Amino acid sequence: MSEVIYRKYRPKTFKEVVGQKPIKVTLQSEIASGNIAHAYLFVGPRGTGKTTLARLFARSLNCLKRKDKESEPCNDCEICNLISSGRSMDFIEVDAASHTGVDNIRENIIANAQVPPFNNKGYKVFIIDEVHMLSKSAFNALLKTLEEPPKSVIFILATTEIHKVPETIISRCQRFDLKKIPQVDMIKRLSEIIEWEKITVPDYLLAEISRRSEGCLRDAESLLGQIISLGTDKVTDELASLVLPSSNWGEIDILVESLRHNNLSTALNQLNKLVSEGIDLQNFTVNLIDYLRQIMLYQTIGPSFNLDFSEDLVVSIKKHAAEFPLSDLSRLLNILLEKLSIKDSLIDQLPLELACVEFLLNKETKSGIQETKPTQSDASPEQSKTATDNSSEAIKKLEKNWSNIINDSKPLNHSLSSILLTGHPLSVDNESIMIGLEYAFHIEQLDKPQVKSNLTEIFEKYLDKKLNINFQIDANYKENHEVFKGKNDKEVTDVLDTFGGEIV
Ligand SMILES: [Zn+2]
Structure with a gap:
């Protein structure tokens, strides 16, 4: 068949x-x-x-x-x-x-x-x-x-x-x-065939078939043919698993998870276990690169980026995307491409995508908080620099009083103060303060008019002048927050104690 x-x-x-x-x-x-x-x-x-x-x-x-x-x-x-x-x-x-x-x-x-x-x-x-x-x-x-x-x-x-x-x-x-057939063309072709054959196959299964076929259309059509020959007009996961050889996505996920947690021994153990089980290393590598790319794109593009994977893998990819720093992801992908010299990874655009990510990451690091505080604003590097120089005094004041600000906000709203605990000042100029946060839903809560007006009063107390308070997601959140916490270790610990160690 x-x-x-x-x-x-x-x-x-x-x-x-x-x-x-x-x-x-x-x-x-x-x-x-x-x-x-x-x-x-x-x-x-x-x-x-x-x-x-x-x-x-x-x-x-x-x-x-x-x-x-x-x-x-x-x-x-x-x-x-x-x-x-x-x-x-x-x-x-x-x-x-x-x-x-x-x-x-x-x-x-x-x-x-x-x-x-x-x-x-x-x-x-x-x-x-x-x-x-x-x-x-x-x-x-x-x-x-x-x-x-x-x-x-x-x-x-x-x-x-x-x-x-x-x-x-x-x-x-x-x-x-002749080039290997790109995944997108292959999926289009497979979709045509199932339409002619009048059967339904979930999109992620077509994507899985094309991934397995590594650019060989004949293999993809053979695999689809075997699925069609199962004789059903609606192909489910279970039925497809009779034809598709068991996948290594779960194994890849374990490796990515261990790298994300900087757990070298688990990563190396996992690789050696797979090799002793006779895994096809080349296929594993191609899939690993694809998996990391999906995480990177989901993190940067967000929910409008379509993930062609089964449900449980989509959950894993989203979790990695929320927690794997973009700079680490792009570095890892670069190392893989370089060390393994994979010239034909089937993802022609990956080097270009990486170039874009790196360009922006470098830009952020250069104007970043580690040296000069403000990040990510639309202002040109020159403008940011001037603003920073003027504001360094004010920033120091804010940093010093951050735990007081949190304490003062506690009587207003308990969750408000715990959100502030996860934030850090990014910049201060003559008119406004920019606070960096990790999550958009935290910004939504702080951005409410009443909350903002209360916070303005509290901040005024410590800065001796009334400034607008603004919030943004800090693209380098983890790094920047670590640096900030390092400067305020004692104070933050004290505040944490009064919260019973809980952060919302
Ligand atoms: Zn003819």
């Missing part, structure tokens, strides 16, 4: 081919203009469309009904049908993996290439799949033919291992490098 799905939905036009846009565009323009090379070389991982494109190319070139300057085959004429069903004399597919020797190449290809195409207006097309498997003498024989190609003959060589193909052969061909 799985193979059936793959064949059933094999693309019949260039438009239907998933991914590989630059290659499609080039091939189509060559067909439309009639500017055809004698030899092509399709390089790329398995299941990315090499033979699919080669077949389409051959069909379109020979199609009897294709109009001038067009490039899609009609899929209806005699030739299109003959090629589709593998009965055309002008379309020869050779699997070099099982025909490695020079005799095979001489008989099947070189001798046959001397015979003109059956369709005298068309081309005779040879597809040599896994061409790197040919013996040295077979390559030499092929090279001679490529050097003096017979008229109206086209060779399409396909390989997953270009380093095993002699340079002399490569230089005779027009080369195309």
